[in-house]
Amino acid sequence: MNSRGLVNQTITALINYIEENQLTAGQKLPKETDLAKELEIGRSTLREAVKILSFSNVLDVRQGAGTFINNEPFSQSPSVEQLLTAREMLEKQAVEQLAKQECDVAELIQLKEALFERNRLLQEGQFSDYITSDLNFHMKIVSLSKNPFLIKWYNELLPDLKLFLSSQMLKLKDYQDNTILHNELYEAIVDGNYDKAALLISKNNHS
Structure with missing residues (x-):
C-alpha cells in the first residue's frame, strides 16, 4: 500500500481509537x-495522521506535553458556503486581472513548481504538507x-481555508482528488484562456 493509503487508514484508526476508548475533550x-x-x-x-487531525481541531498537539483531545469541536465560522464563495470571488477576480496584463515568465515557473509540489505531496500521502502546498498554489x-x-x-x-481543507481530508471516502482539474487550471492560465480558468475555479470550489 502506498503512503497515501497508509495515512488514510491511520486517520481512520485514530478516530476509531478515540471513539472506542470514549476519550473526551482534554x-x-x-x-x-x-x-x-x-x-x-x-x-x-x-505523526502525519496526527498533524491532519490537529489541523482539523480534533487533536491539540502541545509541545513537550503531548497530544490531547481538543476542547473545541470543529466548527466553521464563517459558514463553508460563505468561505468558498469568498475564495471563488477573489480567485476569479485575480484571473480577470491577468487578462489585462502580461504574466511574468518567472512567476509562471513558480506557479508550475507549486503545482508539482502540491501533486507530489498528495500522491505521497503527506497530507498536512499537501494542504499547505495546495493553498500556496492558489495564493x-x-x-x-x-x-x-x-x-x-x-x-x-488562509487560516479558515486550511481548517476547512483539513476537515475535508477526514472524509476519506468522499474526498475528491482534483489533481487533473488543477493541472488544467495551470494550463489555462499559461495559455491565457482566462474564461476557462474562471470556470475551473468555480468547479474546484463546488466539487
Missing part, C-alpha cells in the same frame, strides 16, 4: 511509541494579479 493520547505499537503502524505515518494565482487588496484579502482567508 484527555491525553498515549505516547507516540505506545500508540504506534497499539495501532501497529509506523511512527512517521502516525500564487492570486499573487499573479499584482493587486495588493486581492492578495491581502486572500491571505486573510
Whole structure:
C-alpha cells in the first residue's frame, strides 16, 4: 500500500481509537511509541495522521506535553458556503486581472513548481504538507494579479481555508482528488484562456 493509503487508514484508526476508548475533550493520547505499537503502524505515518487531525481541531498537539483531545469541536465560522464563495470571488477576480496584463515568465515557473509540489505531496500521502502546498498554489494565482487588496484579502482567508481543507481530508471516502482539474487550471492560465480558468475555479470550489 502506498503512503497515501497508509495515512488514510491511520486517520481512520485514530478516530476509531478515540471513539472506542470514549476519550473526551482534554484527555491525553498515549505516547507516540505506545500508540504506534497499539495501532501497529509506523511512527512517521502516525505523526502525519496526527498533524491532519490537529489541523482539523480534533487533536491539540502541545509541545513537550503531548497530544490531547481538543476542547473545541470543529466548527466553521464563517459558514463553508460563505468561505468558498469568498475564495471563488477573489480567485476569479485575480484571473480577470491577468487578462489585462502580461504574466511574468518567472512567476509562471513558480506557479508550475507549486503545482508539482502540491501533486507530489498528495500522491505521497503527506497530507498536512499537501494542504499547505495546495493553498500556496492558489495564493500564487492570486499573487499573479499584482493587486495588493486581492492578495491581502486572500491571505486573510488562509487560516479558515486550511481548517476547512483539513476537515475535508477526514472524509476519506468522499474526498475528491482534483489533481487533473488543477493541472488544467495551470494550463489555462499559461495559455491565457482566462474564461476557462474562471470556470475551473468555480468547479474546484463546488466539487
